[in-house]
Structure formats: C-alpha cells, structure tokens
Amino acid sequence: MSGNGKNRVPLVAERRYPKAANEKVKTSPAPRRAAPARKSRGIVGWILFPFIWTIKLIWRFTWRIGLVTAAITGVAVFYYASQMSPIEDIVDGRVRGSVTLTDREGQAFTVRGESFGGAITANSVSPYLKNAVIASEDKRFYWHPGIDPRGIASAVRINLREGRGPLSGNGGSTLTQQTAKLLCLGTPFDPTQWENEAAYEADCRRGTIWRKVKEAVYAMAMEVAYSKDEILTIYLNRAYLGSGSRGFEAAAQRFFGKSAAELTPAEAAMLSGILPAPSRLAPTNNLERAQGRAGVVIGLMEAQGYITSQQAADAKANPATLTPSATKSTASYFADWVMASGPEFFTNSTTEDVIIRSTLDREIQDHAEAALKHIFETKVSASSEAEAAIVVMSADGAVRAMVGGRSEGFFNRATQARRQTGSAFKPFIYATALELGFSGDDLIDDSPISIEIPGQPPWEPGNYDNQFKGIITLTQALAESRNIPAVVLSEEVGREAVSTVARGFGIESDLATGPALALGVSESTLLEMTGAYAGILNGGSSVTPYGLLDLRIKGDDAPLMTNDGTGIGERVIREAGARELTWMMSRVVESGTGTRARMDGWQIAGKTGTTNSARDAWFIAFTGDYVTGVWMGYDDNRPLTGVTGGGLPADIWRETMSRVTAGQQPTALPATPPQGGSGAGPILDQGIVAPAEIQNVLDNIFNQVNN
Structure with missing residues (x-):
C-alpha cells in the first residue's frame, strides 16, 4: 500500500539531451593523484651526480658527432674509392728508372736506382711467399675492412709498456694501410713540388696523427675499390726489399736467382723477414741475421697453419742461402765512376730502365778486393x-x-x-x-x-x-x-x-x-x-x-751510345x-x-x-x-x-797481380x-x-x- 506521498523524493528521469549553453552542471572534482615521494639521493648519490650528469651530456653529443663522423668518413671512403687507378697502372711504384751495369761479358753486377723484376700477382707467386707475408705482417688481412682496431690497441699497449709514445714504434698498420702508404695515399711524385725523390718519400712516410687518419680512410677506400688479392698484388709489387730491389720478383731474382713463383718456404720467409727494415735485414748485408729473422717468420707460418711442423723443421734446418752472383762484389766504386761518366738523363736521373755494358772484369775486381783485404789483415795493424x-x-x-x-x-x-x-x-x-x-x-x-x-x-x-x-x-x-x-x-x-x-x-x-x-x-x-x-x-x-x-734502353737491341772500344x-x-x-x-x-x-x-x-x-x-x-x-x-x-x-x-x-795472372803464360x-x-x-x-x-x-x- 502506498503512502500518502508526503515527504517522498520526486522521481526525475535521466536527462538525455545536452544542456543549454548557459546552463551549468555541477560535477564533483576528480580525485587528485598523489605526488610520488622524492627519493633521497643520499651521500653517494650526491657525490656521483656530477659524473652521471656529465656522462649523459657527453653521450647526447657523442652519438650525434659519431653519426656525423661516420657519414663524413663514408663519403670520403667512397670518394677515394672512385678515384682509384687500375691495378696495371700502379704495380710499378718506382719514381725513376733503374740502371743495370754489366761487366765486359754482359753479366749484371749491380743495379742503381730501383730494379723492377716484372709484375706479379698474389696468385702467381709461390703460395709460401703469399702466406709468409700475411703471417708476418697482417694475420687478419682477409677479415678486417682495411683497419684493425684490435691490432692498433695491441700496438698502443706494446708501445706504452716499452716506454714509448702510443704511436711510436709498433703502429698496428694492416697490409692495406702499408699499401696505402706505398701509394703515398694516391699522390704521385711531382718534381715541381718536391725537391727530390727522397723528400717525396719522406713525406709519404710521415707519422702524424692527421696522416694516420687519412691513411686509415684511404685504406678503407682501397677495400671498397679492390679485392683482397688485388691489394696484396699491389703490395707484393711495390714493397722495397733492400739492395735496390723494388717488389718481390726483383728481390727473388737478386738474392736467389729465381722467380718469386719458385720460392721455397725458407726463401719466402727470408724475403718476408726483410720487410720491417730492408737495409738492416737484407741478406746481402748480414746473411746470418737475415736467416735468424726468417726463422721467426717460419714459426709464425707454422703457428697459423700455413705450413706443417715438418716443413717448418726442414726450413729451419736448411735456411735460405744466396746465389753466388748475389754474394759477388758489386764493384760500387767502379759503378759510381761509370755512372758519373755517362749522360745524367740516362744515369742518375733516368726515367727509363737502362743497361750499361762496362769494361769491368769481375774476376780481376774480386782479386783486387781480396788482395787489399789480405794485406791489411796480415801486414797492417788492426x-x-x-x-x-x-x-x-x-x-x-x-x-x-x-x-x-x-x-x-x-x-x-x-x-x-x-x-x-x-x-x-x-x-x-x-x-x-x-x-x-x-x-x-x-x-x-x-x-x-x-x-x-x-x-x-x-x-x-x-x-x-x-x-x-x-x-x-x-x-x-x-x-x-x-x-x-x-x-x-x-x-x-x-x-x-x-x-x-x-x-x-x-x-x-x-x-x-x-x-x-x-x-x-x-x-x-x-x-x-x-x-x-x-x-x-x-x-x-x-x-x-x-x-x-755501350748504353741501351732495356728491351732495345740497338744501343743509344757506344764507345769505340779504345x-x-x-x-x-x-x-x-x-x-x-x-x-x-x-x-x-x-x-x-x-x-x-x-x-x-x-x-x-x-x-x-x-x-x-x-x-x-x-x-x-x-x-x-x-x-x-x-x-x-x-x-x-x-x-x-x-x-x-x-x-x-x-x-x-804483387798480391793483386799474382792472383790476376795465376795460371797464365x-x-x-x-x-x-x-x-x-x-x-x-x-x-x-x-x-x-x-x-x-x-x-x-x-x-x-x-x-x-x-x-
């Protein structure tokens, strides 16, 4: 039963339409989210705060700088790569030609300037030579992009441990970087810019930080432009190995009287061992020292799996020796005199490979040198x-x-x-x-x-x-x-x-x-x-x-100048x-x-x-x-x-002429x-x-x- 209706709350239907613009609606305020309680840094936090803030600031800048640097480096790499010359144009790295002096019989006894034995490739030389160079100079050659951060870090560590500057001594250069240096970063010799060839080469070998940076960029560009074997080919042809030999073919002929394709493990190791210091380690200067260095290279080849233990033992037991012609006198004083007597543009300044046939008698030269040595050893105070x-x-x-x-x-x-x-x-x-x-x-x-x-x-x-x-x-x-x-x-x-x-x-x-x-x-x-x-x-x-x-250009039969023989x-x-x-x-x-x-x-x-x-x-x-x-x-x-x-x-x-006339009437x-x-x-x-x-x-x- 219903009540009388007094004091009853009236029923109101839910409004289904929006209020007029001037009508106000009362709403209850949304509950406010409580602010998180501040976490106290504590003493350690306050101490570390400046460092953390600095690191965050550096990071914000470095990733941006790194991105820009990478972009610039990439542009430089591809620019240099686009400028690279064909392999055939750069395998002969000599600035000037060579002068080969022969004796009266036509047998070569010395070379002035730098001899080039002919172009070779990484695949045409003895595999022992190829492996010896990689083992001793850059064992990760086939894996890095031209530079080797791991090798650089190792070199810096060695330099610091030995009391040198980080960039002094061991440089951690890859074979590609060494090749870039041999190419002088693509800058050819210009006689109008450089006082002489020596000044040009000295500039190419500079070790400044900026030069190292350019060298690294150029090396990466080479990796883009050439294959690994092509880079190795350039290196094998342009590396200097002492005694006037430019490239491994010239060195193989100079020291062993054979092609670079025929080298044994011991011979390959000796040539590769010359690379760090060509003048000091050349076998014509000190054969025992060169053999000792070759033994180190043999050990590296064995450790890296390029030769077997038996091959290594054989190479160490039978070290490479020089061909008889390599150990004979180079008659340097005579050669200097003959060079000075010829026209400058065909001797000291030649851009061609020249052959000069001389009056030298190798046997008489050897007798004279031996006689002088004998008298001073036996009759003159030491x-x-x-x-x-x-x-x-x-x-x-x-x-x-x-x-x-x-x-x-x-x-x-x-x-x-x-x-x-x-x-x-x-x-x-x-x-x-x-x-x-x-x-x-x-x-x-x-x-x-x-x-x-x-x-x-x-x-x-x-x-x-x-x-x-x-x-x-x-x-x-x-x-x-x-x-x-x-x-x-x-x-x-x-x-x-x-x-x-x-x-x-x-x-x-x-x-x-x-x-x-x-x-x-x-x-x-x-x-x-x-x-x-x-x-x-x-x-x-x-x-x-x-x-x-007589004097002629190599490869020509007709001489350019002759002496009448008297x-x-x-x-x-x-x-x-x-x-x-x-x-x-x-x-x-x-x-x-x-x-x-x-x-x-x-x-x-x-x-x-x-x-x-x-x-x-x-x-x-x-x-x-x-x-x-x-x-x-x-x-x-x-x-x-x-x-x-x-x-x-x-x-x-008497000592000289007794030797010269021995057995003669x-x-x-x-x-x-x-x-x-x-x-x-x-x-x-x-x-x-x-x-x-x-x-x-x-x-x-x-x-x-x-x-």
Missing part, C-alpha cells in the same frame, strides 16, 4: 785507419777493376782523392829526356846542388837516403829513385817540356812551376796516374781511362822512347826501389812514389797486359808510419834496352838551356799536345 785504392786497366785505358777504399762508401780514393805523386812523377821527366835524344845510358851527376829561386833562400834538395852517388846512368837514377838527378834532368830539358809531356799523357791536374816539379809536389788522382802509365805501355800515346762500352789518343812520345823508358822502369822492379813487387817469370815495369813526410805512398807498374796503380795514405793527410811506395803499396800490387814487356849513350857526357848539376837541335824537338812536342 787499429790502423790508413786507406788504400787500386786501379787495374788495359793499355788502351779500359778500366778492369777499381777499389776506392777498404770498405764501401761515397768517397772514391781512386778518382776523387788528389794527392801529391812524389817520385811516381819521375817517369815523365825521363820520357821527356828520351824524346829529346837522351839515352838511359847517359850519365848524370848525383851530387849536392843549390838552385837559386828569386825571393827565396836557395833550394838544396836531397836524396831519400841522404847519400850522393856521383856520376851514374839515367837508368840507375830512375831505378833507385834518386832526387838530385831528377831535378837536374828536369832543369836540363826544361820544366815546361816536362809539364807538356805529363799533360800529354793525361795528367790534367795543375802542375808546379818551380824546380820541385821534378819531385812530384803536384797533385793527381790514382786513376789519372794509372792512365798516364798506360800511355807508356801502349807505345807512347795518350790514354783516356774509360769504363762505359781510349787511346794522340801520340805523346816516339814508340822507341816509350820502349826504352819501359826497359828503364823494369830496372825499378828488378834491382831498384820496387823489388817487393817482383813475380817469378814475369817482366814488370813500374815506379815507386813516396811524398814528403810519407803522407802518400804509391806503386804503379805494368805487365805486358795490365797497368795497376796502388795508392796508400790517410784521408786526413797524416803521415804514414814506416810506409814507402816500395813497401806496402808494392805488396798490394807470362807476357813480355814491349821494352828495348838503351842502344848506347848520346855522347852528351855527364850532365851538369845546373839547369842548361837546350841547344837548337833539342829546341826543335821541344817545339814538336808542344805542337802535338796543344793541337
């Missing part, structure tokens, strides 16, 4: 700093051997050292006298003399033994190297005549103008003096020493006078000052020479085939102790004994003006030489 030089030539001036010093160097004492000649000059005085009609049997007075020199005290020369023998023959005076007779004879025939004859025989140095001319106070070189004596041997004609026979020039004295002078000079060796040079069965003519205070000692002599000159002294011009021209220089001469000298005196009688001890008939002969000498 602490001595004395030097010596040897020149051997034929009568026409063809140089067969040249030793410019006891060890290889830049200063050639045979061609560059101008030294006083001493009594070695005297044959030119006697040659002048013979040309003027004197004879070896003529008499001369070996007595004290005094020569007036304007403005100076009288000059009173003496003999080396401080004795005077009175009246003797010209032959005896020359054989015993008496000074007084030489001065008297020089004054008799006239100093100008003597100088003219000496110049005619090839003495181009300035000659003294005073009476001391006769005692060899003028300077000359060993090559010049030996060539002058060759003029006496050949019958009295001048000689120009020469070493170049250095003989104009006649200086009559043949009869030359033959008589030869006989007189043979007395020097038979009974005079040069007896230590005698060889059983051989006729030898020569002359000793010792300068003031024994600063220079000479012995120059000839058989019927060869003229050999020897000089000995100190580079700083100190006096020698107990050495004269008839001593150690004569010993060196003796050749007679073109010598004629004097046919009796000229009737002039004893020559006075003062200079005498030549009579009219002698003056005519003098005029003829002057005319022949000056024309």
Whole structure:
C-alpha cells in the first residue's frame, strides 16, 4: 500500500539531451593523484651526480658527432674509392728508372736506382711467399675492412709498456694501410713540388696523427675499390726489399736467382723477414741475421697453419742461402765512376730502365778486393785507419777493376782523392829526356846542388837516403829513385817540356812551376796516374781511362751510345822512347826501389812514389797486359808510419797481380834496352838551356799536345 506521498523524493528521469549553453552542471572534482615521494639521493648519490650528469651530456653529443663522423668518413671512403687507378697502372711504384751495369761479358753486377723484376700477382707467386707475408705482417688481412682496431690497441699497449709514445714504434698498420702508404695515399711524385725523390718519400712516410687518419680512410677506400688479392698484388709489387730491389720478383731474382713463383718456404720467409727494415735485414748485408729473422717468420707460418711442423723443421734446418752472383762484389766504386761518366738523363736521373755494358772484369775486381783485404789483415795493424785504392786497366785505358777504399762508401780514393805523386812523377821527366835524344845510358851527376829561386833562400834538395852517388846512368837514377838527378834532368830539358809531356799523357791536374816539379809536389788522382802509365805501355800515346762500352734502353737491341772500344789518343812520345823508358822502369822492379813487387817469370815495369813526410805512398807498374796503380795514405793527410811506395803499396800490387795472372803464360814487356849513350857526357848539376837541335824537338812536342 502506498503512502500518502508526503515527504517522498520526486522521481526525475535521466536527462538525455545536452544542456543549454548557459546552463551549468555541477560535477564533483576528480580525485587528485598523489605526488610520488622524492627519493633521497643520499651521500653517494650526491657525490656521483656530477659524473652521471656529465656522462649523459657527453653521450647526447657523442652519438650525434659519431653519426656525423661516420657519414663524413663514408663519403670520403667512397670518394677515394672512385678515384682509384687500375691495378696495371700502379704495380710499378718506382719514381725513376733503374740502371743495370754489366761487366765486359754482359753479366749484371749491380743495379742503381730501383730494379723492377716484372709484375706479379698474389696468385702467381709461390703460395709460401703469399702466406709468409700475411703471417708476418697482417694475420687478419682477409677479415678486417682495411683497419684493425684490435691490432692498433695491441700496438698502443706494446708501445706504452716499452716506454714509448702510443704511436711510436709498433703502429698496428694492416697490409692495406702499408699499401696505402706505398701509394703515398694516391699522390704521385711531382718534381715541381718536391725537391727530390727522397723528400717525396719522406713525406709519404710521415707519422702524424692527421696522416694516420687519412691513411686509415684511404685504406678503407682501397677495400671498397679492390679485392683482397688485388691489394696484396699491389703490395707484393711495390714493397722495397733492400739492395735496390723494388717488389718481390726483383728481390727473388737478386738474392736467389729465381722467380718469386719458385720460392721455397725458407726463401719466402727470408724475403718476408726483410720487410720491417730492408737495409738492416737484407741478406746481402748480414746473411746470418737475415736467416735468424726468417726463422721467426717460419714459426709464425707454422703457428697459423700455413705450413706443417715438418716443413717448418726442414726450413729451419736448411735456411735460405744466396746465389753466388748475389754474394759477388758489386764493384760500387767502379759503378759510381761509370755512372758519373755517362749522360745524367740516362744515369742518375733516368726515367727509363737502362743497361750499361762496362769494361769491368769481375774476376780481376774480386782479386783486387781480396788482395787489399789480405794485406791489411796480415801486414797492417788492426787499429790502423790508413786507406788504400787500386786501379787495374788495359793499355788502351779500359778500366778492369777499381777499389776506392777498404770498405764501401761515397768517397772514391781512386778518382776523387788528389794527392801529391812524389817520385811516381819521375817517369815523365825521363820520357821527356828520351824524346829529346837522351839515352838511359847517359850519365848524370848525383851530387849536392843549390838552385837559386828569386825571393827565396836557395833550394838544396836531397836524396831519400841522404847519400850522393856521383856520376851514374839515367837508368840507375830512375831505378833507385834518386832526387838530385831528377831535378837536374828536369832543369836540363826544361820544366815546361816536362809539364807538356805529363799533360800529354793525361795528367790534367795543375802542375808546379818551380824546380820541385821534378819531385812530384803536384797533385793527381790514382786513376789519372794509372792512365798516364798506360800511355807508356801502349807505345807512347795518350790514354783516356774509360769504363762505359755501350748504353741501351732495356728491351732495345740497338744501343743509344757506344764507345769505340779504345781510349787511346794522340801520340805523346816516339814508340822507341816509350820502349826504352819501359826497359828503364823494369830496372825499378828488378834491382831498384820496387823489388817487393817482383813475380817469378814475369817482366814488370813500374815506379815507386813516396811524398814528403810519407803522407802518400804509391806503386804503379805494368805487365805486358795490365797497368795497376796502388795508392796508400790517410784521408786526413797524416803521415804514414814506416810506409814507402816500395813497401806496402808494392805488396798490394804483387798480391793483386799474382792472383790476376795465376795460371797464365807470362807476357813480355814491349821494352828495348838503351842502344848506347848520346855522347852528351855527364850532365851538369845546373839547369842548361837546350841547344837548337833539342829546341826543335821541344817545339814538336808542344805542337802535338796543344793541337
């Protein structure tokens, strides 16, 4: 039952339509979310807060910088990759060509510049060589993208551990980076930009941080442009392996006389072992050291699975050795001289590969070097700093051997050292006298003399033994190297005549103008003096020493320049006078000052020479085939102790020529004994003006030489 309705809450239907715009609706506020309670950082939090904040800030910047750097690097990599040259254009990395010098038989004995044995590929060389290079230089070569972060980190760690800077010493460079450096990051040599090739290569090897960055980018670009084997091909062709060898093919031929495709594990390991330091580790410099380094490479090849334990053991038990031609003398002094005698654009500055055939006789060169070494080892103090030089030539001036010093160097004492000649000059005085009609049997007075020199005290020369023998023959005076007779004879025939004859025989140095001319106070070189004596041997004609026979471009049959095969020039004295002078000079060796040079069965003519205070000692002599000159002294011009021209220089001469003539039949000298005196009688001890008939002969000498 329902109520009466009082106090009942009226029923209101739910509004289904929106209120008018001006109608307000009461809503109850939404419950507010309680703010999270702040977490207290605590002491540790406050301490770490600056560091965490800094790290977050750095991260916000570095990932952006890294992204930009990666983009720039990628652009640079693909730019460099697009500029890469074809493989064929860059395998020969030489800036200039090479000069191969051959001996008189056409056999190569040295290479100047850098030789290139021909293009090879990573797949055409011996697999042992390919694996040796990878094992020793970059074992992850086939896995990295051009740079190896792991290798770099390892190198930095090693450098720091050894007390070096992080980028000093081990660089962690990959084979690709090394190849990039060999390519100089694609920058070719420009002679207008660089002072010389050395400056260009030095810049290519710079180790600055910026250079390392560019090198890394260029290396990655190479990985884009070339395959791994193509990169290795470039490296195998351009790497320098010492002794003028550019590329492994040239090195294989130089050291082992075979192609790079034929190398054994031991040989491959030795070549690969040269790479860190080509000059120091080249087997031609120190074979034992090169073999030791090769053993290390063999160990790496075994550890990385490239060769078996048995192969490694065999390679270590039988290390690589050099071919006989590689161990022979390179005749460096002779090669330097020949190079200097040729045209610059075909020698030191050549852009072509040039072949020069020379006059060198390899056997004679080896004998000369061995003889010098033997004498210094057996007859000279080990602490001595004395030097010596040897020149051997034929009568026409063809140089067969040249030793410019006891060890290889830049200063050639045979061609560059101008030294006083001493009594070695005297044959030119006697040659002048013979040309003027004197004879070896003529008499001369070996007595004290005094020569007036304007403005100076009288000059009173003496003999080396401080004795005077009175009246003797010209032959005896020359054989015993008496000074007084030489001065008297020089004054008799006239100093100008003597100088003219000496110049005619090839003495181009300035000659003294005073009476001391006769005692060899003028300077000359060993090559010049030996060539002058060759003029006496050949019958009295001048000689120009020469070493170049012909020059041609490699691959061409026709030579670009040739020598006519002789250095003989104009006649200086009559043949009869030359033959008589030869006989007189043979007395020097038979009974005079040069007896230590005698060889059983051989006729030898020569002359000793010792300068003031024994600063220079000479012995120059000839058989019927060869003229050999020897000089000995100190580079700083100190006096020698107990050495004269008839001593150690004569010993060196004999040791050299005994080896050269071993097993040969003796050749007679073109010598004629004097046919009796000229009737002039004893020559006075003062200079005498030549009579009219002698003056005519003098005029003829002057005319022949000056024309």
